Amino acid sequence: PTAPLAQRLAAALATSGVEWSRSGALVVDLRSHRTIYAQNAWVSLVPASNEKLAVSYAALTALGPSYRIETSVLGDGRLVDSVWRGDLVLRGRGDPTLEAADLTDLAAQLREAGLAAVTGAIVGDESFFDGRRTAYGWKPQFYLNESPPISALSVGRSGSREPALAATIAFRKALRKAGVRVHGGVRLGRTPAGAWPLASVLSPSLRDLVHAMGTESDNYTAELLIKELGAVVARRGTTPAGAAVVTGVLRAARIPLRGVRIVDGSGLSRLDRLTAGAIVGVLQAALADPLVAPSFLAALPVAGRSGTLEGRMRAPPARGRVAAKTGTTSLASALSGFVAGRFAFSILQNGNPVPRWSARASQDRFAAILASQ
Incomplete structure (x- = not known):
């Protein structure tokens, strides 16, 4: 039986x-x-x-x-003719699927809107999350081996120890490739109050x-x-x-x-x-x-x-x-x-x-x- x-x-x-x-x-x-x-x-x-x-x-x-996660570009300054006089901010909200093609899309949106030059810097904003790249209780070898550095702004699951900075540099290159001249450099920072939303992309659904x-x-x-x-x-x-x-x-x-x-x-x-x-x-x-x-x-x-x-x-x-x-x-x-x-x-x-x-x-x-x- x-x-x-x-x-x-x-x-x-x-x-x-x-x-x-x-x-x-x-x-x-x-x-x-x-x-x-x-x-x-x-x-x-x-x-x-x-x-x-x-x-x-x-x-x-x-x-x-x-639910979808937005990555956006905001402007701190004003548009004069086709020139943005001020900084552009690339703001991440934790999209795990963000890729170089999304940066190309953002740059194309700005160019199609008539923007041809930026006098200021390109600022990366990862402040939606804290700056901790791992979680509590992880073995040291889990960092990079089991998960890329955790950031609210990261492109292509970047293995860079500064993923937001790497993303910002990549976006500056995407702007130049789209025909938008950037006179300033790149840095990390927070989106200023009153910054204007200029372009955005969305993650796949939750x-x-x-x-x-x-x-x-x-x-x-x-x-x-x-x-x-x-x-x-x-x-x-x-x-x-x-x-x-x-x-x-x-x-x-x-x-x-x-x-x-x-x-x-x-x-x-x-x-x-x-x-x-x-x-x-x-x-x-x-x-x-x-x-x-x-x-x-x-x-x-x-x-x-x-x-x-x-x-x-x-x-x-x-x-x-x-x-x-x-x-x-x-x-x-x-x-x-x-x-x-x-x-x-x-x-x-x-x-x-x-x-x-x-x-x-x-x-x-x-x-x-x-x-x-």
């Missing part, structure tokens, strides 16, 4: 090589709302990139799926940003989005302010916060903590919100088909039936999401280091068992 479902799920996790006390899991039947399996479901554990589930839910809830972040586990986008939440909702473009917004959104959704500590957006921080129960709560809350659910679900990798799960669970019954967020650092391995539209589940496994390959194999077996139901 076939062993009970909970017993088979426990057996799958028992092969992970992870200490029982450092492994948390929870499965809820979405139809009956019954708990199918629980192991240390409320134990506080390092979530790795499963942190991005909380950030995605909070961003979609607080900002909306159609639903698209969250999709890219979730499917490929993009740390950079996650870190920019948590600062975006801080800047827009709390009026402070810092990671701690954004983390407080995320926590507040979870609290408003009545997700249990005991054992939860949001420190960064990506899950790279060794200080982050979530519980399997809290993550399942995020999954259920996202699914229950008709404005959030389509974008949230579309951002989950699909077993054997897309994103970070493309190379995992490539055979039936899991293939195409498991949609879940992966997570891997030296301290944690995680997998949380949905199975066949019937189950919401979360697995968090910690170690120092975590045995990542055996942990991942046990997660895949666990999800495949659920997919076979």
